[in-house]
Amino acid sequence: MKIVVVSDTHMPRMNKKLPDRLLRELKTSDAIIHAGDWTNLSVYEALAHFAPTYGVAGNNDGADINRKFGLRKQLVFEEVRIGIVHGHGDGKRMDTEARAIEAFKNIHLDALIYGHSHIPVHKRTAGMLIFNPGSPTDKRRQPLYSFGIFKVAEGSLVAKHIFYEDKS
Template sequence: MKIVIISDTHMPKMAKKLPDSLVEGLKGADLIIHAGDWQTLDVYDELSQYTTVEGVSGNVDGTDIKEKFGEKIILELNGKRIGVVHGHGKKGTTEKRAIDAFKDEHMDMIIFGHSHIPVKKEMDGVLLLNPGSPTDKRRQPRFSYGLMYITDTIHVEHVFYDNKG
Protein backbone atom coordinates (compact mmCIF):
# COMPACT_ATOMS: atom_id res chain seq x y z
CA MET A 1 0.00 0.00 0.00
CA LYS A 2 1.55 3.30 -1.16
CA ILE A 3 0.37 6.37 0.76
CA VAL A 4 1.36 9.97 0.00
CA ILE A 5 1.35 12.27 3.04
CA ILE A 6 1.18 16.03 2.63
CA SER A 7 0.39 19.07 4.75
CA ASP A 8 0.37 22.83 4.53
CA THR A 9 -0.30 23.19 0.81
CA HIS A 10 -1.66 26.73 1.34
CA MET A 11 -3.02 26.82 -2.22
CA PRO A 12 -3.51 29.01 -4.15
CA LYS A 13 -1.61 31.47 -1.93
CA MET A 14 1.73 29.60 -2.02
CA ALA A 15 1.32 27.78 -5.35
CA LYS A 16 -1.13 27.92 -8.24
CA LYS A 17 -0.75 24.19 -8.96
CA LEU A 18 0.55 21.05 -7.33
CA PRO A 19 4.35 20.85 -7.73
CA ASP A 20 5.59 18.49 -10.47
CA SER A 21 7.60 16.46 -7.94
CA LEU A 22 4.49 15.87 -5.84
CA VAL A 23 2.39 14.99 -8.91
CA GLU A 24 5.01 12.38 -9.83
CA GLY A 25 4.76 10.89 -6.34
CA LEU A 26 0.96 10.78 -6.49
CA LYS A 27 1.05 8.38 -9.43
CA GLY A 28 0.15 4.89 -8.26
CA ALA A 29 -0.79 6.02 -4.75
CA ASP A 30 -3.46 4.01 -2.95
CA LEU A 31 -4.27 6.84 -0.55
CA ILE A 32 -3.40 10.49 0.07
CA ILE A 33 -3.40 11.88 3.61
CA HIS A 34 -3.47 15.67 4.06
CA ALA A 35 -2.63 16.99 7.55
CA GLY A 36 -4.35 20.37 7.18
CA ASP A 37 -3.94 23.91 5.90
CA TRP A 38 -5.33 23.09 2.48
CA GLN A 39 -6.67 26.66 2.18
CA THR A 40 -9.36 25.73 -0.38
CA LEU A 41 -11.40 22.65 -1.27
CA ASP A 42 -9.96 22.96 -4.79
CA VAL A 43 -6.87 21.20 -3.39
CA TYR A 44 -9.07 18.28 -2.30
CA ASP A 45 -10.73 18.17 -5.73
CA GLU A 46 -7.37 18.10 -7.48
CA LEU A 47 -5.90 15.43 -5.21
CA SER A 48 -9.05 13.31 -5.58
CA GLN A 49 -8.27 12.88 -9.27
CA TYR A 50 -5.41 10.57 -8.21
CA THR A 51 -6.97 8.39 -5.49
CA THR A 52 -8.90 8.46 -2.22
CA VAL A 53 -8.07 11.43 0.00
CA GLU A 54 -8.32 11.54 3.80
CA GLY A 55 -7.40 14.52 5.92
CA VAL A 56 -8.00 17.03 8.66
CA SER A 57 -8.48 20.77 8.79
CA GLY A 58 -5.80 23.23 9.86
CA ASN A 59 -5.77 26.67 11.40
CA VAL A 60 -6.02 28.57 8.07
CA ASP A 61 -8.84 26.43 6.71
CA GLY A 62 -12.37 27.80 6.43
CA THR A 63 -15.67 26.40 7.60
CA ASP A 64 -16.15 24.35 4.42
CA ILE A 65 -12.94 22.37 5.04
CA LYS A 66 -13.57 22.10 8.80
CA GLU A 67 -17.04 20.66 8.13
CA LYS A 68 -15.73 18.18 5.55
CA PHE A 69 -12.74 16.90 7.54
CA GLY A 70 -12.86 17.84 11.22
CA GLU A 71 -9.75 18.40 13.35
CA LYS A 72 -8.50 14.84 13.83
CA ILE A 73 -9.00 11.35 12.47
CA ILE A 74 -7.83 7.86 13.23
CA LEU A 75 -7.22 5.64 10.21
CA GLU A 76 -6.92 1.85 10.41
CA LEU A 77 -4.63 0.74 7.58
CA ASN A 78 -3.39 -2.85 7.30
CA GLY A 79 -4.00 -3.31 11.02
CA LYS A 80 -2.07 -0.14 11.97
CA ARG A 81 -3.70 2.76 13.82
CA ILE A 82 -2.67 6.11 12.38
CA GLY A 83 -3.73 9.39 13.96
CA VAL A 84 -3.83 12.55 11.87
CA VAL A 85 -4.05 16.08 13.29
CA HIS A 86 -2.76 19.46 12.13
CA GLY A 87 -1.02 20.30 15.41
CA HIS A 88 -1.89 23.97 15.88
CA GLY A 89 -2.78 25.42 19.26
CA LYS A 90 -1.40 27.51 22.08
CA LYS A 91 0.45 25.33 24.61
CA GLY A 92 3.65 23.40 23.94
CA THR A 93 5.26 22.58 20.63
CA THR A 94 3.46 21.43 17.49
CA GLU A 95 4.85 17.93 18.05
CA LYS A 96 3.67 17.84 21.68
CA ARG A 97 0.18 19.03 20.72
CA ALA A 98 -0.02 16.30 18.06
CA ILE A 99 0.99 13.62 20.58
CA ASP A 100 -1.46 14.98 23.18
CA ALA A 101 -4.32 14.84 20.67
CA PHE A 102 -4.09 11.03 20.81
CA LYS A 103 -2.93 10.55 24.41
CA ASP A 104 -5.90 8.33 25.33
CA GLU A 105 -5.61 6.18 22.19
CA HIS A 106 -3.16 3.49 21.16
CA MET A 107 -1.48 4.75 17.97
CA ASP A 108 1.16 3.13 15.80
CA MET A 109 1.80 6.44 14.04
CA ILE A 110 0.86 10.12 14.36
CA ILE A 111 0.90 12.42 11.34
CA PHE A 112 0.87 16.19 11.86
CA GLY A 113 1.72 19.40 10.04
CA HIS A 114 1.54 23.11 10.96
CA SER A 115 5.25 23.85 11.52
CA HIS A 116 6.30 23.09 7.90
CA ILE A 117 9.32 21.32 9.45
CA PRO A 118 9.89 17.74 8.23
CA VAL A 119 10.03 15.31 11.16
CA LYS A 120 10.44 11.55 11.20
CA LYS A 121 11.18 9.90 14.53
CA GLU A 122 9.96 7.33 16.97
CA MET A 123 8.86 8.25 20.46
CA ASP A 124 7.66 5.67 22.99
CA GLY A 125 6.98 3.16 20.21
CA VAL A 126 4.95 5.62 18.12
CA LEU A 127 6.21 6.81 14.74
CA LEU A 128 5.85 10.60 14.37
CA LEU A 129 5.77 12.19 10.93
CA ASN A 130 5.49 15.76 9.76
CA PRO A 131 5.81 15.71 5.96
CA GLY A 132 6.85 19.37 5.77
CA SER A 133 5.22 21.35 2.98
CA PRO A 134 5.23 20.72 -0.77
CA THR A 135 4.62 24.42 -1.53
CA ASP A 136 5.80 26.56 1.42
CA LYS A 137 9.20 25.51 2.82
CA ARG A 138 9.54 28.66 4.95
CA ARG A 139 13.02 28.45 6.49
CA GLN A 140 13.58 24.83 5.46
CA PRO A 141 16.17 24.14 2.76
CA ARG A 142 13.76 22.18 0.54
CA PHE A 143 10.09 21.46 -0.17
CA SER A 144 8.87 18.04 0.97
CA TYR A 145 6.15 15.45 1.37
CA GLY A 146 6.02 11.98 2.88
CA LEU A 147 5.75 8.52 1.34
CA MET A 148 4.51 5.63 3.44
CA TYR A 149 4.37 1.94 2.64
CA ILE A 150 2.48 -0.39 4.97
CA THR A 151 2.87 -4.15 5.06
CA ASP A 152 3.21 -5.76 8.50
CA THR A 153 5.40 -2.76 9.31
CA ILE A 154 5.23 0.94 8.48
CA HIS A 155 7.99 2.35 6.30
CA VAL A 156 8.09 6.14 5.92
CA GLU A 157 10.43 8.44 4.01
CA HIS A 158 10.52 12.09 3.05
CA VAL A 159 10.75 13.17 -0.58
CA PHE A 160 12.67 16.44 -0.86
CA TYR A 161 12.91 18.73 -3.89
CA ASP A 162 14.10 22.23 -4.73
CA ASN A 163 11.54 23.56 -7.20
CA LYS A 164 7.81 23.77 -6.59
CA GLY A 165 7.13 24.27 -10.31
Protein backbone atom coordinates (compact mmCIF):
# COMPACT_ATOMS: atom_id res chain seq x y z
CA MET A 1 0.00 0.00 0.00
CA LYS A 2 1.31 3.43 -0.97
CA ILE A 3 0.30 6.45 1.16
CA VAL A 4 1.22 9.97 0.08
CA VAL A 5 1.77 12.24 3.11
CA VAL A 6 1.47 16.03 2.83
CA SER A 7 1.01 19.02 5.09
CA ASP A 8 0.91 22.79 4.98
CA THR A 9 -0.31 23.22 1.40
CA HIS A 10 -1.68 26.70 2.24
CA MET A 11 -3.59 26.78 -1.05
CA PRO A 12 -4.53 28.78 -2.99
CA ARG A 13 -2.31 31.45 -1.37
CA MET A 14 0.99 29.55 -1.77
CA ASN A 15 0.14 27.81 -5.05
CA LYS A 16 -2.83 27.72 -7.38
CA LYS A 17 -2.50 23.98 -8.07
CA LEU A 18 -0.92 20.86 -6.66
CA PRO A 19 2.74 20.67 -7.80
CA ASP A 20 3.54 18.39 -10.73
CA ARG A 21 6.02 16.37 -8.64
CA LEU A 22 3.29 15.64 -6.10
CA LEU A 23 0.73 14.86 -8.82
CA ARG A 24 3.00 12.14 -10.23
CA GLU A 25 2.96 10.29 -6.88
CA LEU A 26 -0.74 10.89 -6.25
CA LYS A 27 -1.62 9.03 -9.46
CA THR A 28 -0.34 5.76 -7.96
CA SER A 29 -1.40 6.31 -4.34
CA ASP A 30 -3.74 4.05 -2.39
CA ALA A 31 -4.38 6.67 0.32
CA ILE A 32 -3.45 10.25 1.13
CA ILE A 33 -2.82 11.85 4.52
CA HIS A 34 -2.79 15.63 5.03
CA ALA A 35 -1.48 16.94 8.37
CA GLY A 36 -3.28 20.29 8.31
CA ASP A 37 -3.18 23.84 6.97
CA TRP A 38 -5.09 22.96 3.84
CA THR A 39 -6.67 26.47 4.08
CA ASN A 40 -9.39 25.56 1.55
CA LEU A 41 -11.59 22.49 1.10
CA SER A 42 -10.74 22.56 -2.61
CA VAL A 43 -7.40 20.98 -1.62
CA TYR A 44 -9.27 18.03 -0.11
CA GLU A 45 -11.38 17.72 -3.26
CA ALA A 46 -8.29 17.76 -5.47
CA LEU A 47 -6.54 15.10 -3.37
CA ALA A 48 -9.64 12.92 -2.98
CA HIS A 49 -9.82 12.70 -6.78
CA PHE A 50 -6.78 10.38 -6.58
CA ALA A 51 -7.39 8.21 -3.48
CA PRO A 52 -9.18 8.14 -0.12
CA THR A 53 -7.94 11.21 1.74
CA TYR A 54 -7.60 11.57 5.51
CA GLY A 55 -6.37 14.46 7.56
CA VAL A 56 -6.62 16.93 10.39
CA ALA A 57 -7.15 20.67 10.62
CA GLY A 58 -4.32 23.09 11.24
CA ASN A 59 -4.11 26.56 12.76
CA ASN A 60 -4.76 28.27 9.39
CA ASP A 61 -7.86 26.22 8.59
CA GLY A 62 -11.38 27.56 8.92
CA ALA A 63 -14.40 26.17 10.73
CA ASP A 64 -15.46 24.08 7.71
CA ILE A 65 -12.16 22.16 7.69
CA ASN A 66 -12.16 21.84 11.48
CA ARG A 67 -15.65 20.32 11.37
CA LYS A 68 -14.74 17.90 8.59
CA PHE A 69 -11.43 16.65 10.01
CA GLY A 70 -10.97 17.59 13.65
CA LEU A 71 -7.60 18.26 15.25
CA ARG A 72 -6.34 14.74 15.91
CA LYS A 73 -6.87 11.40 14.19
CA GLN A 74 -5.74 7.79 14.41
CA LEU A 75 -5.73 5.51 11.38
CA VAL A 76 -4.83 1.86 10.88
CA PHE A 77 -3.52 0.58 7.55
CA GLU A 78 -2.67 -3.13 7.41
CA GLU A 79 -2.13 -3.26 11.20
CA VAL A 80 0.10 -0.14 11.20
CA ARG A 81 -1.24 2.46 13.65
CA ILE A 82 -0.71 6.06 12.51
CA GLY A 83 -1.50 9.21 14.49
CA ILE A 84 -2.00 12.56 12.76
CA VAL A 85 -1.95 16.03 14.31
CA HIS A 86 -0.92 19.41 12.96
CA GLY A 87 1.26 20.27 15.96
CA HIS A 88 0.24 23.86 16.64
CA GLY A 89 -0.57 25.07 20.12
CA ASP A 90 -0.43 27.88 22.60
CA GLY A 91 2.73 29.16 24.20
CA LYS A 92 6.39 28.26 23.90
CA ARG A 93 6.40 25.57 26.57
CA MET A 94 6.91 22.91 23.89
CA ASP A 95 8.12 22.92 20.31
CA THR A 96 5.96 21.61 17.47
CA GLU A 97 7.28 18.05 17.60
CA ALA A 98 6.88 17.84 21.38
CA ARG A 99 3.26 19.07 21.09
CA ALA A 100 2.57 16.45 18.44
CA ILE A 101 3.99 13.67 20.63
CA GLU A 102 2.08 14.98 23.65
CA ALA A 103 -1.19 14.83 21.66
CA PHE A 104 -0.88 11.02 21.61
CA LYS A 105 0.61 10.53 25.07
CA ASN A 106 -0.08 7.00 26.38
CA ILE A 107 -1.42 5.85 22.97
CA HIS A 108 0.53 3.17 21.11
CA LEU A 109 1.38 4.29 17.58
CA ASP A 110 3.73 2.90 14.95
CA ALA A 111 4.00 6.33 13.32
CA LEU A 112 3.18 9.93 14.15
CA ILE A 113 2.64 12.46 11.37
CA TYR A 114 2.64 16.17 12.11
CA GLY A 115 3.08 19.44 10.21
CA HIS A 116 3.01 23.12 11.17
CA SER A 117 6.78 23.80 11.13
CA HIS A 118 7.25 23.10 7.38
CA ILE A 119 10.48 21.34 8.41
CA PRO A 120 10.86 17.77 7.11
CA VAL A 121 11.51 15.25 9.90
CA HIS A 122 12.11 11.50 9.61
CA LYS A 123 13.33 9.77 12.74
CA ARG A 124 12.51 7.06 15.25
CA THR A 125 11.86 7.73 18.92
CA ALA A 126 11.13 4.85 21.29
CA GLY A 127 10.35 2.62 18.31
CA MET A 128 7.85 5.08 16.79
CA LEU A 129 8.40 6.81 13.45
CA ILE A 130 8.15 10.60 13.84
CA PHE A 131 7.43 12.16 10.45
CA ASN A 132 6.84 15.68 9.20
CA PRO A 133 6.49 15.78 5.41
CA GLY A 134 7.45 19.45 5.14
CA SER A 135 5.41 21.39 2.59
CA PRO A 136 4.89 20.77 -1.13
CA THR A 137 4.08 24.45 -1.74
CA ASP A 138 5.59 26.60 1.05
CA LYS A 139 9.17 25.62 1.92
CA ARG A 140 9.75 28.75 4.01
CA ARG A 141 13.40 28.62 5.06
CA GLN A 142 13.97 25.08 3.76
CA PRO A 143 16.12 24.54 0.67
CA LEU A 144 13.51 22.34 -1.08
CA TYR A 145 9.78 21.64 -1.20
CA SER A 146 8.80 18.21 0.14
CA PHE A 147 6.19 15.58 0.92
CA GLY A 148 6.35 11.97 2.04
CA ILE A 149 5.65 8.47 0.82
CA PHE A 150 4.75 5.63 3.18
CA LYS A 151 4.85 2.04 1.97
CA VAL A 152 2.85 -0.29 4.20
CA ALA A 153 3.01 -4.06 3.80
CA GLU A 154 2.36 -6.95 6.18
CA GLY A 155 2.37 -4.76 9.28
CA SER A 156 5.57 -2.88 8.47
CA LEU A 157 6.08 0.71 7.37
CA VAL A 158 8.83 2.27 5.26
CA ALA A 159 8.85 6.05 4.91
CA LYS A 160 10.77 8.50 2.74
CA HIS A 161 10.70 12.14 1.71
CA ILE A 162 10.45 13.39 -1.83
CA PHE A 163 12.36 16.67 -2.24
CA TYR A 164 12.17 18.99 -5.26
CA GLU A 165 12.99 22.55 -6.33
CA ASP A 166 10.03 23.65 -8.49
CA LYS A 167 6.52 23.84 -7.03
CA SER A 168 4.84 24.31 -10.41
